[in-house]
Amino acid sequence: MDNMKITIDDDFNLEKIAESGQCFRIFSFPDGTWRFISCGKILYIRQAGDHIYEVSEWNPFWQRYFDLDRSYSRIRESINGDNEYLVHAACAGAGIRILRQDPWETLISFIISQRKTIPAISSSIEKICRFCGTPLTTSRETVCTFPSPEAILATPEKLNRCSLGYRLPYVRAAAEKIADGSISLEKLDTCNDETLMKELLSFYGVGRKVASCVCLFAYGRSAMAPVDTWIQKVINSHFGGQNPFPGYGANAGILQQYLFYYARMEKGRLNRNRKK
């Protein structure tokens, strides 16, 4: 990798980002380098000191990908002890970023995510990339991109071997809806949260939870806070059964990620699918 170095002053922790459950393709090498793939681009990044990172490339794309123009430390400070559990969660999750991921890959990833464990999701997505994606060769390795809708539809027999189970028709329907032009994920970027949500819900196999994940992890809609089984348990046991997120406005999605990370950490679910 090139010896380019950058400084990141705000909260930033590669391991926590990788284990926050929003992106299923992050890979770590034994030398401490992490690999991110998004929109056909590859980034190798390794911490080289306090707030200093060695990167294979750096440009506005990755700046936006890691949401670096927002101060997460300020958001953490803003929750001044309204809820003890939330404060602990934000402390434990300090360093997590909400990634601005590719909408198409994110949509398919979270369609697949339903009733799967995170290791199973990763493995399924990896198969899709290996079977249907395009190989990309860097100075370090050859990896495959996440395939386009057309590429997914082109080889049905390959898609059959990706452990999709009953979600297979959901994935195919989404690919067809994009490929035939009846909806454009790029154009949804200009919609407000409510319209974006409504459009995403129009996909077969996409409900409230998956749609809000796409809003948050692909479109940067930080006011959206997905309620999954983990968050529902947190709401029940630490917020008196009442969803606290509407009260946090544009910070809701970020606080949700802290809570999700912390809840899984308490149950010992982190570090299970670490790749070495």
Added chain:
DNA sequence: CGCCAGGACACCG
């Protein structure tokens, strides 16, 4: 080996 998973859908009352 049995259990259950970052849910959605069809169908019911």
Added chain:
DNA sequence: CGGTGTCATGGC
């Protein structure tokens, strides 16, 4: 609306 059965695989 809100509650239920069902769905196919793979990690653990």
